[in-house]
Amino acid sequence: MDQKKLYDYLLLLGDNSMILGQRLGELCGHGPELETDIALTNISLDLFGQVRNYFQYAAEVIGGDKTEDDIAMLRYENEYRNALLVEQPNVNFAHVICRQFIFDCYHLPLLKQLCESKNETISAVAKKSVKEVEYHFDFSSTWVKRLGDGTEESHNKMQDALNELWRYSDELFRETESEKWAKEIGIGGDLEVLKKAFNEKTQAIFEEATLEIPQNEVQQYGAKNGRHSEFMGYILADFQYMQRAYPNMQW
């Protein structure tokens, strides 16, 4: 097996969860109410747990003396493989929920596919994670409906968030080389099939939430190949600060 390609694919799986987990972690103590604050940080914790599983395995795959922490903390910006969507800022609660919902509609069916992966570790991580992500999807879809079909104010904020974030949705399904490779040898997800599931799910729930998906939106791409939005540098500045300032520090 091509170890480098497997490593790249694991980065892609892990980075999405990690950067979204970091964004959600920023809300710790700042959620709109106690229960949602706890919910968002719980989701963040699940995502970081999943990332650890991916990166512990990635460290094994790449060999040498790299650890999961090196992989998480010590890469340059253009070496991160997460999509643009997950690095978008927590503008307000509607943005947080909309970003989460779009990601969950991709993440949940992806994990269901990965449960069948021919790679035993990926399949084991997916089987573990899928149970958790079902709760994430429940949470985000309930809030999309509640805010979208709520007051005029909450509806407008939710629609604004959707108008802003929808342009980052298609990148999740634009196949990179490592995704193509992983699909072909039967260890990764099939993005075309995923996109269908994603479209059906988002359309149904946005309709129920009385929200309109922007039409003919120019979609944005690039982060999965290392070309990130301006926000990524700030996220990494926070995220990597301790490791950069005190190399090899441990808790």
Place this chain on the structure above:
Amino acid sequence: MVTLDSHIDDILNDVHDPEIPVLSIMDMGIVREVNEKDGVYHIKITPTYSGCPAMDTISDDIIAAFKQEGLEAKVKLVLSPAWSTDWITEKGRKALENYGIAAPLEASADKDALRGEKNKVKCTNCGSKDTRLVSQFGSTACKALFQCNDCHEPFDYFKCLK
């Protein structure tokens, strides 16, 4: 469940989940395999949730508990098969309830309860079934928050995971 000789069983039954101290790791059902080879005990444990921060502490506690008995243990984390709340023992469920955490319901009843359907989860304080969901997410990844409409006591519910 694994069957063990009684000495090893006693040691493991004395290691507790740091977040739910009334539950031993045996009652939690997270010990998946114990093998002895050349005087070293190899123990496989599985996490309840991927991000469960207690796993590192539990590993250290197992090693320390064996050391106290003059034995050497090595702990490995395994992910497959994924942990299920079905693996919590009957004794464990009782201990949870006594501690004030409602034990997990069956999968379909659990989904209903977490989607806000009332009268599913029994209050651990007064036993009333007139309870409501406060938050799907609670103080740890494995719990949700409920409140009793009769005695008004808030309490944790251990979410079903299958």
